[in-house]
Amino acid sequence: MSSQLGLTFAPYEVLEPLPKDAVYFFPRSEAEPETPDDLYDRNQALPAELSAYLIRHYAQVYPDITFIPEWADGTVNAAAYRSNPKGDAASLLNPMGQEVRLFGGLLRHKKLGIEGLSLIISHEVGHFKVGKGKNKGWTSCEGEADYWAASVSQRKVWWGKQSLENINIGTEQFNTVYTPLWRLDNQKSVQVSCEMHPAPSCRKETFLAGLTGKPIPQCAKPLD
Template sequence: MAVRECEAPHCSGADAEINEICKQEGWPIGHPVLTRDSQGPCTCTCSCFALNTPICISEVEVKAIQDIKKGDYIYVAGLDLKWDQKKVLFSQGTKGNSKQPLTIYIVYGDNQHLVVTPDSLFLVENKKLKRADKLTPEDYLINQNGEKVKINGVTIGDFYGGFHHISTNIEEPSSDLQGHLIVANGIVCGDYALQIYYQSRKAYDTEMFVGTNEPTVGTQEYKSKYGTIENIKNKEFIPSHEHQIEKPPSNAMTFISEEESKRYMRYGSFRNFTDPNSRAWTEYLFTQFKSFYPEINYSLDWDNEVVNAYAWIEDGKRYVQLTGGLVRAEALEIEGISLVLAHEIGHHYGGEPFYPDSNGLSCEGQADFYASRNIMRVVWFGEYYITVMEKAITQISKFFKVTNKRDETEETAAFLPKDEELNMNSCSHPPGACRIETYNAGVDLKPKPACAN
């Protein structure tokens, strides 16, 4: 289900309720919260600065951000950096020591640092605003005196703590940003109202924001160009590159072939590395599927940009893993990711035919068929099964670049290696059009198509 972001006024107006829900449920910052505005369903997010971030409240005084209440005064300015005290109209946040994924850690100046959400905005040397997850060691931040401050490094990871945000002006920002710039630990940043405004469509028509075509913090492209931060002394922050995650063995079953994966990585379209929806969808699906298939160990290798999913058995334990590259593919949303997950579970429980020497893991066509006919019916009960499957098949069709027609046999996939087109009776991956036909057959309770081996 494609859901747009709410326009700025709605998110700002509903922020108190959003954050209250986030606190009650223990949802992390960036967690997408479905709501409605005048245009229909949309998402806002729990969100900006880590607790205890010092904020200037006057020329010489600072205060921890969570201690700044509505009605207090803080130091604010516009692009002219003429600072003055102004009353806080908005102060909300999350508390506790829960895990907050996809947070940005910035080291600058004389080993100072900030921990912020990816969409936090910083004033850079050209007097424009740039997202935290796009900052690089080539950028210069600005202090309250307008002086440049060198960035020493930027990385992404998990933060164990709460976040808070404030604003002295809840109106749409003017072109001079008057009243929307604050000072956080010596650095000029955008307030929460400006952060919300950046998410609106109107912001794209302004010149106040730096373009986001540069690599995102945490991606392989970014790490290859700028490296990572080593020996972080903040015990509350764990960099993503230090995560220990189970790696699938070389003989693990996959959703698509290695050749297809490479083609999709080259030609496919992807959501941003810090996209909250992709991660939230996948983690929700793990919880959903685990209630029906508890023997499986589920994992998401978020940092892995390979487009694939894996199933394997090791030391008598069953594993399923999805990669970040796959769940961030624009063609797939929660329904499509659900069917991919069901396919991998289908390797474990789909029955004959089995891969040779695989400890009883089903062949690809059988995993597709069992996933569609059995697993998805178990997880998505009643009529909702049909709703989810129809959306899932449409999304998988876009993923494979084939038409979604029942009994379709003509292969049109842009990413399919030609040498697999003739391999119709093996245990390997059938052509994309055959896989769509197999999914439809499972929904319609028809026999497995011959092309699915």
């Protein structure tokens, strides 16, 4: 299926597995494939056009990162990773193969609009841009990426009042999708290690802190 914006989405194509040190937006134990009722069909044009627009837009803002849709996979998640950690790739802009993969369950989710998807993509970009080396030797902590997404990236990707509105709406969309998936303790005051994901209430608080210019919440700061 080809979008009008120049990106091709293969409805049944499955890509290569991600490297072991990839970092995910949702904990992998929580981000199971959704039921068909929660997702738009693979062949529907609307989510494909929306996804194509976002990917092209982010690629222009962050040319040192490659954004890859895995349209066929129904998992509700996104991941950041390096396809060439040795840094000898042919691309001068992206020698380490910095990539963000967006799974079909995320891109086709009926409760995620452009605002929620954008906030999630900004989080994954943040793994390459802030606090490098704290998590798995090359990337930022999860709470840091959340805060950077709202306080820095969204203001760069969008403009003026639109960026503030998108963060606010995107945070609510994130909360609607994520909270039902969460099976762990939901106490926002509990700090976690660098590579663990804060509870949904803490992540919502972190996004809103980035929106309003407040410091990063204590619950989003890693223990280690």
